[in-house]
Structures are given as structure tokens and as C-alpha cells.
Amino acid sequence: MPSPRRFDLIAFDWDGTLYDSTKVIVRCIQRAVVDVGGAMPTDRAAAFVIGMSLAQALARAAPDVPPEKYPALGERYRHHYYQHKDDLSLFDGVLPLLHELRERQHRLAVATGKSRRGLDEVLASEELHGVFDGSRTSDETAGKPHPLMLEELMREFAIEPGRTLMIGDTTHDLEMARNAGCASVGVSYGAHEPAEFHALGPLHIAHSVRDLHDWLLANA
Numbered sequence: 001m002p003s004p005r006r007f008d009l010i011a012f013d014w015d016g017t018l019y020d021s022t023k024v025i026v027r028c029i030q031r032a033v034v035d036v037g038g039a040m041p042t043d044r045a046a047a048f049v050i051g052m053s054l055a056q057a058l059a060r061a062a063p064d065v066p067p068e069k070y071p072a073l074g075e076r077y078r079h080h081y082y083q084h085k086d087d088l089s090l091f092d093g094v095l096p097l098l099h100e101l102r103e104r105q106h107r108l109a110v111a112t113g114k115s116r117r118g119l120d121e122v123l124a125s126e127e128l129h130g131v132f133d134g135s136r137t138s139d140e141t142a143g144k145p146h147p148l149m150l151e152e153l154m155r156e157f158a159i160e161p162g163r164t165l166m167i168g169d170t171t172h173d174l175e176m177a178r179n180a181g182c183a184s185v186g187v188s189y190g191a192h193e194p195a196e197f198h199a200l201g202p203l204h205i206a207h208s209v210r211d212l213h214d215w216l217l218a219n220a
Contacts, residue, residue, distance in 0.1 A: 007183070007220050009159040010101060011150060013168035014112040014119065015050055016190025021088045022169075025050055025081070025191075029061050032076035038065040050191040051113045051170040053143030085121070091189075093209035098131050100217065107157050110135040111149040111166065111176070133157070144172035147180035154180070165203075165220060167212070174200035187212060 016022040029046040033039070041061045049057035058065075058073045065073055101108060109132055112119055116137045123132065134156055136149035154164055161181035166173060169190020177184035178200055186202040188194035194205050204219070206212035 005104060005106065005220070006163075007106065007165040008163040009107045009109060009154065009157055010165045010167065010216070010220060011109040011111045011153055013051060013166075013170070013173045014110055014114055014122075016169035017167060017173075017187055018090055018094050018110075019088060019122070020091050022047065022050060022191045024084045024088060028077055028080035028084070029058070031080050032058065032073055033062040033065065035076040036062075036065055036069045036073050038062040038073075047191040051144050051168065051172040053113050053138035054115065056138075056143045057113065090127075091209050093213060095127060095131075097209065097213045097216070100213070101220075102131065104217075106220070107133045107159065109133060109153045111153065111173075112136075113138045113144060113172075115139045144170075145175035145179055147176055150176060150180040150182055171196050171200060174202055185212070185215070
């Protein structure tokens with residue numbers, strides 16, 4: 001028998017949590033920084049900023065790039081990313097997981113550091129039509145770990161923090177959940193090392209989409 005529903009709203013980060021894009025984003029950040037004359041960030045430094053808004057991320061990843069070059073830095077990142085966007089896809093097992101959660105009457109949402117334009121492009125695919133009930137992006141709210149994305153989603157669906165779960169692959173996601181008063185689950189197959197998650201108190205750290213699937217169906 002399925003367990004009683006614990007969370008009415010489940011919000012997912014996108015890149016590195018549902019979407020297999022971490023390595024591409026790291027390379028695009030590195031190339032963009034070099035394009036505007038900055039020192040190439042390490043893989044770890046570039047991965048750390050994934051999940052932040054684009055402006056936050058590029059400024060953090062390129063501390064030697066002056067602010068007047070940030071618009072060019074953003075343009076170069078988008079240039080590199082759009083060259084690879086058709087190569088990216090959902091992690092195996094994500095789509096069946098989302099459909100099973102919908103069958104259990106969970107509200108599903110996306111809370112992401114992507115732009116609204118970027119998120120809408122991927123959500124327009126036929127396989128994702130009607131899967132999510134709502135979404136928020138950093139350019140229309142606030143960048144993580146500010147809780148505004150989750151706060152707006154909870155208000156939209158009239159769901160309390162205690163009935164809301166945030167799932168993400170970065171400390172920014174888990175800290176946003178804590179700031180919003182929500183529970184969280186971390187996934188270890190994305191941008192940040194799972195050892196960094198423990199201090200933020202996730203209910204679980206999933207090491208694969210299958211692990212996430214099994215935990216959610218048993219505990220969410």
C-alpha cells in the first residue's frame with residue numbers, strides 16, 4: 001500500500017537535479033570567463049555557482065572580471081550554452097518519477113536559477129507538457145538561497161511550508177528550502193558534493209534517480 005501523502009507540493013531544481021546539464025554548464029561558464037579576459041575558473045568553482053541566478057553565478061565564478069564586463073560575460077555564456085542546448089536531456093528515470101508523483105496527487109513545481117526564457121524553452125517539449133503545475137525562475141523573483149521562489153509557489157497553491165519539499169543538487173537549493181521553512185532532499189549526482197549537504201539538514205540524500213524515486217514514493 002502507498003504511504004499517506006506527507007508533502008502536497010514538491011519543488012524541483014532543474015539543472016543537475018532533473019536535467020543532465022552540469023558538465024555543459026561548467027564548460028560554458030569557463031569559456032565565457034576566458035572570452036572576456038578572466039582567468040578560467042576551476043571545475044569546482046564553476047560547479048559551485050550552478051543554481052544561482054546567471055548574474056550572481058558569473059560574478060562569483062569570475063572575481064577578476066570587472067562589473068562593466070558582466071553584460072558581455074552573460075552574453076558569452078548564453079552563446080556557448082545555446083550551442084549545446086539540443087544535446088541536453090532529462091536524466092533517465094525522471095519522467096516516470098514525475099508521472100508517478102502526479103498520480104499520487106502531488107503538486108509539482110520547478111524553482112530554478114535558469115531564466116524564464118530558458119526554462120520555458122525546455123518545458124515546451126511534448127514530453128513535459130502538463131507535468132508541472134507551476135514554476136519560478138531567478139530573473140522573475142530572487143536568486144537562491146533567497147526563499148522568494150518557494151514562498152511564491154506556496155502562496156500560489158495555498159500550501160504551508162510544512163507540506164512543501166524542495167529537491168536540489170546544490171547547497172543553494174537546500175539553504176533556500178531552510179530559509180523558506182521547508183523540508184529538503186539533496187541529490188548527489190549534480191553540481192555539489194553531498195558532504196556539503198549535511199549541515200543543511202536534508203531528509204535524505206539520493207545518489208541516483210532510482211534512489212530518489214524510491215525514497216519519494218515511500219516517504220513523500
